[in-house]
Amino acid sequence: MASAPTIELGSRFARELPELAVPWQGAPAPAPSLLALNAQLATELGLDPESLRSPEGLGLLLGTAVPQGASPVAQVYAGHQFGGYSPILGDGRALLLGELSDGQGGLLDLHLKGSGRTPLSRGGDGLAAVGPMLREYVISEAMHALGIPTTRALAVVATGRDVRREELLPGAVLARVAGSHLRVGSFQYARATGDLALLRRLVDHAIARHAPHAAGAEHPPLALLESVIAAQAGLVARWMLVGFVHGVMNTDNMTISGETIDYGPCAFMEGFDPATVFSSIDAQGRYAYGNQPAIAHWNLARLAETLLPLLADEQEEGIAIAMEALDAFPARYRDAWVAGMRAKLGLSAAVDDATVAEVADALVALLESERTDLTSAFRALGSAARGRPDAARDLFLHRDAFDAWAAGWLPLAPDADAMDRANPAYVPRNHLVEEALAAATDGDLDPFAQLVDVVTRPFDERPGLERYAAPSPERSFRAYRTFCGT
Numbered sequence: 001m002a003s004a005p006t007i008e009l010g011s012r013f014a015r016e017l018p019e020l021a022v023p024w025q026g027a028p029a030p031a032p033s034l035l036a037l038n039a040q041l042a043t044e045l046g047l048d049p050e051s052l053r054s055p056e057g058l059g060l061l062l063g064t065a066v067p068q069g070a071s072p073v074a075q076v077y078a079g080h081q082f083g084g085y086s087p088i089l090g091d092g093r094a095l096l097l098g099e100l101s102d103g104q105g106g107l108l109d110l111h112l113k114g115s116g117r118t119p120l121s122r123g124g125d126g127l128a129a130v131g132p133m134l135r136e137y138v139i140s141e142a143m144h145a146l147g148i149p150t151t152r153a154l155a156v157v158a159t160g161r162d163v164r165r166e167e168l169l170p171g172a173v174l175a176r177v178a179g180s181h182l183r184v185g186s187f188q189y190a191r192a193t194g195d196l197a198l199l200r201r202l203v204d205h206a207i208a209r210h211a212p213h214a215a216g217a218e219h220p221p222l223a224l225l226e227s228v229i230a231a232q233a234g235l236v237a238r239w240m241l242v243g244f245v246h247g248v249m250n251t252d253n254m255t256i257s258g259e260t261i262d263y264g265p266c267a268f269m270e271g272f273d274p275a276t277v278f279s280s281i282d283a284q285g286r287y288a289y290g291n292q293p294a295i296a297h298w299n300l301a302r303l304a305e306t307l308l309p310l311l312a313d314e315q316e317e318g319i320a321i322a323m324e325a326l327d328a329f330p331a332r333y334r335d336a337w338v339a340g341m342r343a344k345l346g347l348s349a350a351v352d353d354a355t356v357a358e359v360a361d362a363l364v365a366l367l368e369s370e371r372t373d374l375t376s377a378f379r380a381l382g383s384a385a386r387g388r389p390d391a392a393r394d395l396f397l398h399r400d401a402f403d404a405w406a407a408g409w410l411p412l413a414p415d416a417d418a419m420d421r422a423n424p425a426y427v428p429r430n431h432l433v434e435e436a437l438a439a440a441t442d443g444d445l446d447p448f449a450q451l452v453d454v455v456t457r458p459f460d461e462r463p464g465l466e467r468y469a470a471p472s473p474e475r476s477f478r479a480y481r482t483f484c485g486t
């Protein structure tokens, strides 16, 4: 039998920011069993996959067997949820086990979700069901494979305890890894305490972990703010380029590291429509696909507000400094989006930005007018660049409109091979995810394992996987809903 994992977990967050850390442990699980293990990630982290499969390993992944020297904590934060401010949120069903070395002088959080009630659970049960935890696993790993900054999934362990949702569901804990779990909401909480020394310590901690260059800047808090603005502009641009809809862009779900976090009612859009929303609780469409850049900007304004006392002695001056930094967001976002579109359209540096933007905007308008499947359309453009336009043309009702668009693009000499490295053949499509999760909930993990395999090599088109590349057979799947309280 494999031996207990050797793991060194730091507690820098708990030590430096005790006001934001409640010491806690995972709830015991009656019958733990491993549902998914990311052996490759474990190895990269210096963890022996076999030892993670041992009873002690499962204890680590459940937060019940705390390694020597570790001090797991529930993190405290605040946040705007759907625009309304909650002064105390925090890990109501999660735990920061501690920090691992990333092997390059930096730290990575090892974090659990679904690990039981904490002092921050409010009315919640502290638990998570198998389906949503496997969903976070497969979607976050797909995002990583697409080159999009994200928390990583290390493992999902079934607890053997049922969770009451609309029905009784099998429970599970997800172990995930991230640059950190600092959020805009962490800063909102620290600021609301009125303790400026705490806010300064949080800024220093965030700088050390995510913006080390800011430590030597003329104005470190401003340099941190600018770096978060840049990271989030780049992140949301990448989401938009693949049709990812996060679904709950509350300020407590927006990281300082610029990583995607908290996969709840998220999904990949199929037919292109800016109004696409998947969350059953987002009736107003606040977090619709097309709103995501504006919401990110709004959230960053909430971050900037928390930093005002550190930006200048006079509030007016602080506001002016914050506004200037925030005003850079739209251009930063647009630049990142155009750069991404350049890659997706296979255009070399010889084509100027304005031309790339014009061709990309025209294509988006066309996709939108026809509600074309975004992933299929971009992938098919690779063939069009090879002189075989039919696969792309056939996706459009108005083939002449596509031809007119292509007549402006093809003369720019797109590089088809480069396009195949930028446009995924496979994303975790909603109907495939649902199918895999339903099977897993009934005890059959094969479809889930197969889906993980497909979407973690998204650019590598393989014969026999055609159904993974196709949109949902039912048009009505556009009315797809995922549920919060996951």
Ligand code: AMP
Binding pocket: 089, 090, 091, 092, 093, 094, 120, 121, 122, 123, 124, 125, 126, 127, 128, 248, 250, 253, 262, 264, 485, 486
């Ligand atoms: P989310 O938007 O899913 O990231 O969660 C928002 C807040 O609700 C966080 O503070 C979570 O810890 C908390 N929360 C979500 N689900 C539960 C649950 N089942 N039990 C306790 N707290 C929860």
Ligand code: MG
Binding pocket: 252, 253, 262
């Ligand atoms: Mg959250």
